Amino acid sequence: xxxxxxxxxxxxxxxxxxxxxxxxxxxxxxxxxxxxxxxxxxxxxxxxxxxxxxxxxxxxxxxxxxxxxxxxxxxxxxxxxxxxxxxxxxxxxxxxxxxxxxxxxxxxxxxxxxxxxxxxxxxxxxxxxxxxxxxxxxxxxxxxxxxxxxxxxxxxxxxxxxxxxxxxxxxxxxxxxxxxxxxxxxxxxxxxxxxxxxxxxxxxxxxxxxxxxxxxxxxxxxxxxxxxxxxxxxxxxxxxxxxxxxxxxxxxxxxxxxxxxxxxxxxxxxxxxxxxxxxxxxxxxxxxxxxxx
Amino acid sequence: xxxxxxxxxxxxxxxxxxxxxxxxxxxxxxxxxxxxxxxxxxxxxxxxxxxxxxxxxxxxxxxxxxxxxxxxxxxxxxxxxxxxxxxxxxxxxxxxxxxxxxxxxxxxxxxxxxxxxxxxxxxxxxxxxxxxxxxxxxxxxxxxxxxxxxxxxxxxxxxxxxxxxxxxxxxxxxxxxxxxxxxxxxxxxxxxxxxxxxxxxxxxxxxxxxxxxxxxxxxxxxxxxxxxxxxxxxxxxxxxxxxxxxxxxxxxxxxxxxxxxxxxxxxxxxxxxxxxxxxxxxxxxxxxxxxxxxxxxxxxxxxxxxxxxxxxxxxxxxxxxxxxxxxxxxxxxxxxxxxxxxxxxxxxxxxxxxxxxxxxxxxxxxxxxxxxxxxxxxxxxxxxxx
Numbered sequence: 001x002x003x004x005x006x007x008x009x010x011x012x013x014x015x016x017x018x019x020x021x022x023x024x025x026x027x028x029x030x031x032x033x034x035x036x037x038x039x040x041x042x043x044x045x046x047x048x049x050x051x052x053x054x055x056x057x058x059x060x061x062x063x064x065x066x067x068x069x070x071x072x073x074x075x076x077x078x079x080x081x082x083x084x085x086x087x088x089x090x091x092x093x094x095x096x097x098x099x100x101x102x103x104x105x106x107x108x109x110x111x112x113x114x115x116x117x118x119x120x121x122x123x124x125x126x127x128x129x130x131x132x133x134x135x136x137x138x139x140x141x142x143x144x145x146x147x148x149x150x151x152x153x154x155x156x157x158x159x160x161x162x163x164x165x166x167x168x169x170x171x172x173x174x175x176x177x178x179x180x181x182x183x184x185x186x187x188x189x190x191x192x193x194x195x196x197x198x199x200x201x202x203x204x205x206x207x208x209x210x211x212x213x214x215x216x217x218x219x220x221x222x223x224x225x226x227x228x229x230x231x232x233x234x235x236x237x238x239x240x241x242x243x244x245x246x247x248x249x250x251x252x253x254x255x256x257x258x259x260x261x262x263x264x265x266x267x268x269x270x271x272x273x274x275x276x277x278x279x280x281x282x283x284x285x286x287x288x289x290x291x292x293x
Numbered sequence: 294x295x296x297x298x299x300x301x302x303x304x305x306x307x308x309x310x311x312x313x314x315x316x317x318x319x320x321x322x323x324x325x326x327x328x329x330x331x332x333x334x335x336x337x338x339x340x341x342x343x344x345x346x347x348x349x350x351x352x353x354x355x356x357x358x359x360x361x362x363x364x365x366x367x368x369x370x371x372x373x374x375x376x377x378x379x380x381x382x383x384x385x386x387x388x389x390x391x392x393x394x395x396x397x398x399x400x401x402x403x404x405x406x407x408x409x410x411x412x413x414x415x416x417x418x419x420x421x422x423x424x425x426x427x428x429x430x431x432x433x434x435x436x437x438x439x440x441x442x443x444x445x446x447x448x449x450x451x452x453x454x455x456x457x458x459x460x461x462x463x464x465x466x467x468x469x470x471x472x473x474x475x476x477x478x479x480x481x482x483x484x485x486x487x488x489x490x491x492x493x494x495x496x497x498x499x500x501x502x503x504x505x506x507x508x509x510x511x512x513x514x515x516x517x518x519x520x521x522x523x524x525x526x527x528x529x530x531x532x533x534x535x536x537x538x539x540x541x542x543x544x545x546x547x548x549x550x551x552x553x554x555x556x557x558x559x560x561x562x563x564x565x566x567x568x569x570x571x572x573x574x575x576x577x578x579x580x581x582x583x584x585x586x587x588x589x590x591x592x593x594x595x596x597x598x599x600x601x602x603x604x605x606x607x608x609x610x611x612x613x614x615x616x617x618x619x620x621x622x623x624x625x626x627x628x629x630x631x632x633x634x635x636x637x638x639x640x641x642x643x644x645x646x647x648x649x650x651x652x653x654x655x656x657x658x659x660x661x662x663x664x665x666x667x668x669x670x671x672x673x674x675x676x677x678x679x
Contacts, residue, residue, distance in 0.1 A: 020608070101504050101510070102504045103507065106404060106436040125607055156550050156607065157554050159637065160660065182401045183404045207553065237556035237557075240556055241538075246536075246555070277564060278661065
């Protein structure tokens with residue numbers, strides 16, 4: 001068991017003929033993901049790595065069952081691509097693209113809610129269930145199957161933590177990058193809820209960063225439901241100077257909101273183990289799997 | 294992108310929101326001429342992007358052109374929170390009957406925009422929120438459902454507005470909402486929104502912030518250069534689409550792919566007693582030239598004595614990033630110790646390139662190990678040089 005993505009998940013790639021699209025089609029197929037099609041308006045009838053290309057999502061759906069879409073189009077095209085996937089009722093839509101306009105993300109999130117579609121991202125690495133499949137752009141070989149769930153705002157920190165675990169013999173059930181942007185489809189709480197119900201996940205690593213209040217909300221949720229599994233959290237940016245935008249729009253401490261201290265406090269009060277460094281996560285997870293085994 | 298007040302007001306005028314008559318000038322003499330043309334008492338306001346202008350003395354009243362000249366001279370000599378004042382806005386003074394607050398911003402948690410209206414105009418909205426949360430009425434806007442006039446009317450009524458002002462204020466806010474969505478704003482604020490003695494509703498101030506990621510849709514706005522307090526390195530980084538943040542007095546440059554990893558690396562350097570000098574997030578889809586430029590930027594200042602590069606081949610490609618590092622080394626005039634932690638797509642090719650240049654690579658180790666190795670190398674290099 002795992003969450004969101006499984007061995008039999010059938011996916012399409014929107015923007016499949018682009019540089020990122022074709023590269024990640026090959027990587028996805030290598031990993032064993034079932035890429036049943038791709039879209040690129042005006043390129044219908046072509047093939048990428050043997051995968052059929054369609055002009056529209058509806059045509060791709062007519063050709064095969066589609067459980068998920070991986071969106072790899074440039075920022076200006078994301079709104080239309082995502083809405084197309086949502087209005088075609090693709091259950092899982094993963095938006096990798098960064099630099100998506102805020103108001104576009106807002107519309108995508110609103111429409112996804114109306115249509116009951118789960119959107120992950122924008123600005124995410126996607127979702128991987130190691131050893132089974134992935135709907136994302138992560139290098140699959142630094143992830144390994146196991147029983148630790150990972151949910152993270154930061155894509156590369158997910159790679160970091162998963163690979164550190166992998167090289168020390170600790171596998172992961174599913175790893176989800178929720179995306180680093182201010183407005184995203186699925187917050188921490190949605191994914192934590194899925195992990196709570198997943199019999200394949202023994203413990204959860206949650207990776208946050210300064211800016212916004214997503215971690216505080218997650219803490220509130222964990223406390224209110226008396227979360228049934230052990231959680232270890234790490235917050236990046238404890239030494240970040242306030243008022244500076246640290247890399248992308250989501251990571252900024254403004255007017256005292258979104259400090260690492262506030263997040264650590266809320267999570268600690270919710271009974272979460274807060275890792276002081278990235279290496280502390282590996283030590284904690286080692287203890288959890290030993291206990292589980 | 295923050296807009297100057299005068300730019301915001303020009304856009305307000307285009308959307309049909311009334312603003313006081315005014316002129317933007319850059320010298321005390323022109324301020325006097327503007328005051329003469331406008332006639333009557335004026336207000337002279339510093340045009341800066343930073344907040345706290347009023348408290349810093351950047352807004353002054355002038356009874357006549359001579360006073361306007363004096364006020365402009367004083368304000369143009371100021372720097373507000375480090376930002377030199379290059380222009381002032383000279384405006385007709387309003388006969389104020391009442392002052393309100395109207396603003397729209399992005400609520401991250403809700404994933405929606407939120408309109409806030411309060412009858413406590415002129416005050417900092419956060420102070421109002423803290424002291425009298427009931428005084429602020431809000432309306433959430435999801436960017437999909439059309440904005441209904443009656444919903445705004447209900448909102449201003451909830452804030453305690455009544456009588457004729459209700460419809461006049463509603464109409465101004467409806468225009469502000471339309472402007473917010475049409476221009477891809479992340480903030481659109483009028484504080485204060487003034488009702489004059491003659492009953493007109495006028496935007497006495499304008500605070501607009503446009504979404505940087507949506508500027509490609511608004512090239513026609515032709516906004517002039519800003520953020521003049523940016524350093525040359527910050528400008529170079531911006532041009533190369535790299536997120537560069539100088540951090541003060543440290544001696545370690547940090548390049549990482551992704552903000553989270555960059556911040557975690559910075560935290561780890563600090564945890565080991567190192568002092569980060571700067572922080573650069575390459576972002577995704579980085580080219581060899583961008584990586585070379587990243588290294589040029591973080592090593593540009595002589596105090597940087599070592600660089601930690603912490604990257605993954607995910608949306609990026611290890612072979613391309615290593616090529617960029619090699620390009621930098623080929624042309625670098627000053628060599629400082631560099632430690633690279635890199636794995637992911639095309640890692641074997643990337644590692645091979647770095648091996649040719651004798652750059653130490655942490656292949657399977659953690660960020661902590663990379664930091665320790667860099668500090669060791671810097672110790673050795675420092676010993677050798679000094």
